[in-house]
Amino acid sequence: MLRVDGGRTLVGGSPPRVLHLSRVAHERLAGPSGVPADARLVVGDPTSAALARLLTDAGVAHPEPAHADAPDAAAVSVVVPVRDRPRELARLLAALAGSGVGEVVVVDDGSADPAATARVAAATGARVVRHDVSRGPAAARNTGAAASAGELVAFLDSDVVPEPGWLAPLLGHLADPAVGLAAPRIVAWSGAGAGASVAATLTLNVRKAPRSIARRVVARYEERRSSLDLGARPAPVTARSRVAYVPSAALVVRRAALGAGFAEDMPVAEDVDLVWRLAGEGWRLRYEPVSRVAHEHRDTVGPWLTRKAFYGTGAAPLALRHPRRVPPVALAPWTAAAMTLLGVQRRWSTAAAGAVTLVATVRLAKGLYDARRGKDRARGVTDTQRLQRHAADTPRELLRAARLAAVLAPWGLGGALWQAAGALTRHWWPAAVLGALVSRRIRRALLAAAVAEGLADWWRFREPGSSDALGHVVAHRLDDLAYGAGLWWGAWRHRTLAPLRPDLSGKAPT
Incomplete structure (x- = not known):
């Protein structure tokens, strides 16, 4: 979060927002030298409650996961959908x-050996x-929810292993009656901890073959960049x-918010659909990485790539059900113009992109200044009164x-x-590859994006001292x-x- 003017203006969240704090709000947060990190x-009164809601909804502040009024674990019904995974x-x-x-509640979704699941x-x-x-x-989760009685429903896939203490932070968020769903961080399972001895017994001490180099690379990548791990x-x-979503591999939902549950006609992305429906109904949803649930990631190249492609097929039905929520890029008009000019890859176009950025900066500065003036008007302060009382502040505000x-x-x-x-390199690569066959500029852009974005991604998620770029x-x-x-397959099919x-x-979707 960026703090400007002693914390009177906060910039943060995702997508980034600019919040101009009132004097009262600033006083609630500030210390001797402004608003500290x-x-x-x-929260102890309506003013602090309103401020907390504003900051948490904007994503510039986060509720502490521990709360004295958190629901008891006994109010939780755990639903586990499973098929042939004893x-x-x-x-x-x-x-x-x-x-x-x-x-x-274990929901056996048509296992070939139901007796093993029952045992x-x-x-x-x-x-x-x-x-x-x-x-x-999706249908298995709905069946389990209907067969359970708890005020809260925890959905856990059969290939996850909750770490000790995973539930309490999620229940802390659900102490807020406006929160309809809380989800933990999904991390890679190391084979240790609760359940490891049981797993070792069931494998009958069968020794696994050493991983190939390809499997080690995939496993290492998944530890850092699994689609289930949201940071x-x-x-x-x-x-x-x-x-933007939380996976159904592990989440806790308030029964009052669950409604009809997961969309059973969606074989993929049904969890994203549920999350966005709940948000559209006004529920707050929280992601809490203090709570950790381990997942046994795929590391065999073929099944791993198949699963990634399967995830991709979910974009089309999501885009049809939730318009403007899954675009490959979401840009303001000026950034789109600047990107187009940079893509031309000419000196004049690069200079023009710089000019567009400069104009956008000036317009943004004017908008920020006008926003401050608009807050005064909302409090009934006229421009004349403002100039008389704060004439010396106007240049500083500009x-x-x-x-x-x-x-x-x-x-x-x-x-x-x-x-x-x-x-x-991800959403448009089939079209980009075709373009690269006939255009040197597209080839340069695609190669630069593939290398630069890949290295930046490694740098962002690497561990100190790692050298596996x-x-x-x-x-x-x-x-x-x-x-x-x-x-692309899903888009064609739909x-x-x-x-x-x-x-x-x-503009944000409505």
């Missing part, structure tokens, strides 16, 4: 032992509900933000607005470059190729270009 707001199910149920949840569930006291024929994970920072969950705009405009252009590089970039590009192939069209309006 670790400022805390204790080993993984036993591992999960062992990890849940002692968690204090009210009940565990594993009976060993831990879990209740089993069965589908004679597989109906898919180490807490966030509100909202479309077109840093945390300078503050110019300085902030000089930060925000390049920030916006950098974000546009990042989006464009990602779209070229090549393997990471190769895996990242394969990830994008598979996802993009699935996206006869729509919606997930391929950029959004150049510069």
Whole structure:
């Protein structure tokens, strides 16, 4: 978060927002030298409650996951959809032992050996509900929710292992009656911790063959960049933000918010659809990485790429159900113009892109200054009164607005470059490759994007001292190729270009 003017203006969140704090709001947060990075707001009255809601909804502040009024674990019904995974199910149920949840409902979604599922569930006291024929994970979750009684429903896939203490932070968020869903961070399972001994017993001590180089590269990449792992920072969950969705591999939902549950006609992306429907109904959704649930990631190249392509096929039905929420890029008109000019790859076009950015900076500075004046008008202060009472402040306010705009405009252009590089190598790569066959400029742009974005991604997610940039970039590009192939296949199958069209309006979806 960027603090300007002693914290009177806050810039942060995803997408970035500029918040001008009132005097009262600033006083609630400020210390002797402005608003510190670790400022805390204790909610104790309507004013502090309204300020907390504003800051958390904007994503510039985050609720603490511990709360005295958090629901008890006994109010939670755990629902586990499973099909032919007795080993993984036993591992999960062992990890849940002692968690204090009210009940565990296992939904056997048409397993070939239902007796094995029943034996594993009976060993831990879990209740089993069965589908004679597989109906898919969405239907299995809905069946389990309907068969359970808890005020809160925790959905856990059979291939996850909750780490100790995973539930309490999520329940802390659900102490807020406006929060309808809370989700943990999904991390790579190391084979240790709760459930590991059970898994070792069930494998009958069969020794696995050493991983190949390709499998090690994929496993390392998935530890850093799994599609299920949404990072180490807490966030509100909202479309077109840093945390735009949370996976159904592990999440806790308030029953009152769940409604009809998961869309059973969506074999993929049904979790994203649920999240966006809840947000559209006004529920707040929280991602809390203090809560950790481990997942056994795929590391065999073929199944890994198949799963990535499968994820890509979900973009088309999502785009049809939730217009403007899954564009490959979302740019303001001026950043789109600047990116187009840079793509021409000529000196004059680069200079023109700089001119567009300069004009946008000036217009942004004026907009920021006018926004401050608009707040005075909302309080009933006329321009004449403002000039009389704050004449000396006007030049300073203009300078503050110019300085902030000089930060925000390049920030916006950098974000546009990042989006464009990602779209070229992920969402649009089939078209980009065809263009590269006939255009030297497109070849240069595609190669530069593939290398620069890949290296930047490695640098962003690397561990200190790691030197595996090549393997990471190769895996990242394969990830994008598979996802993009699935996206185009899904778009063709649904006869729509919606997930391929950029959004150049510069406005958030309604």
